[in-house]
Amino acid sequence: ETAVFQTPNYHVTQVGNEVSFNCKQTLGHDTMYWYKQDSKKLLKIMFSYNNKQLIVNETVPRRFSPQSSDKAHLNLRIKSVEPEDSAVYLCASSYWGGQNTLYFGAGTRLSVL
């Protein structure tokens, strides 16, 4: 049963536009993540938040900005999208530390024309 919810499922936009993706988890976890999955299925961590605080900010272009209102929500905004931003963006959540099994949402597929 899905417990990490992502919206939208798909988004098509043009270069230079701004997009926002939403993620909510109902598992009671305190840590949330954004991953980027490219066309070859490779996973790359972008950000992680623990209790609304940014923990990990990998080398990501500054046009990407995460936003967390509480520990159950982590949104991702992309200002001025580029063609290389076309990918699937996966949200995940876990408990912090120890056996931190990740639970993933179904992903948001972004196509930049």
Next chain:
Amino acid sequence: GEQVEQRPPHLSVPEGDSAVIICTYTDSATAYFYWYKQEPGAGLQLLMSVFSNVDRKEEQGLTVLLNKKDKQLSLNLTAAHPGDSAVYFCAVSENNNNRIFFGDGTQLVVKP
């Protein structure tokens, strides 16, 4: 830092055969090991997780083997069926460390 290598990148087996996917890691402090399955258009679904004190775990036609000496983790799907066709990822993490490292994935195709 931790390096995780997963092989093969692509695997095709006839229905009923077994399929084996192997991951190697580099950090001896690695404590937790995971296998995920990703079906088309979906997120990653946890298949199994094991702690470093476990050498072998079996669940519902899946066998995970952990060889800490060689720093190798494997997933064996016995009697694979077409519904097992998906991308499989291994992942590892250290104790009390929230960093999780994924392999590059294996595209498994089970032919009827």
